[in-house]
Amino acid sequence: NAGVTQTPKFQVLKTGQSMTLQCAQDMNHEYMSWYRQDPGMGLRLIHYSVGAGITDQGEVPNGYNVSRSTTEDFPLRLLSAAPSQTSVYFCASSLTSVRTDTQYFGPGTRLTVL
Amino acid sequence: AQTVTQSQPEMSVQEAETVTLSCTYDTSENNYYLFWYKQPPSRQMILVIRQEAYKQQNATENRFSVNFQKAAKSFSLKISDSQLGDTAMYFCAFMNAGNMLTFGGGTRLMVKP
Numbered sequence: 001n002a003g004v005t006q007t008p009k010f011q012v013l014k015t016g017q018s019m020t021l022q023c024a025q026d027m028n029h030e031y032m033s034w035y036r037q038d039p040g041m042g043l044r045l046i047h048y049s050v051g052a053g054i055t056d057q058g059e060v061p062n063g064y065n066v067s068r069s070t071t072e073d074f075p076l077r078l079l080s081a082a083p084s085q086t087s088v089y090f091c092a093s094s095l096t097s098v099r100t101d102t103q104y105f106g107p108g109t110r111l112t113v114l
Numbered sequence: 115a116q117t118v119t120q121s122q123p124e125m126s127v128q129e130a131e132t133v134t135l136s137c138t139y140d141t142s143e144n145n146y147y148l149f150w151y152k153q154p155p156s157r158q159m160i161l162v163i164r165q166e167a168y169k170q171q172n173a174t175e176n177r178f179s180v181n182f183q184k185a186a187k188s189f190s191l192k193i194s195d196s197q198l199g200d201t202a203m204y205f206c207a208f209m210n211a212g213n214m215l216t217f218g219g220g221t222r223l224m225v226k227p
Contacts (some may be wrong), residue, residue, distance in 0.1 A: 059214070
């Protein structure tokens, strides 16, 4: 198993540009989520999904969209990038509920918005 | 809303010695989970240990153990026989009934040879 994969590893955007951060897992996990990590801070939950076709907002959802059309993929979309979205983004997955299952994190995507 | 506080931004320990990382949290819930994650320079987040709030027994995973004080809302991580590979950022995290994970600000641990 490849586990949780994220692409790209690095990305530089200009203000106002759009892009999609990709996340995929090959473990047949139902629960997937996106976090952002800012310097000196812990991870903050952006959006999460408990299964295909179901998504919900986390702590900091503004400026981000997600969809979950398949079990494997959970892309994160920035429709109009802003400098405040400069951060490291982590995707994570677990078999079912995070409360009882180990959560697996991807390697992260470092995004810079100029 | 839950808050998680790690009051030690940086710590260091000599190889083979023991170190304790502190974590406190604030919640009105009674049923929740607590976690410690390790983030090495590779940036990957690795689960170290997990504690269910309804369990009084402290969780242990090899050299890692926790001191869970529910009444005090304290959840410290003890690393015994520290190894160079333990050098990393350590995050304490709280999981509420709604499956939302809240992280503390992290503690940077340096293990010195």
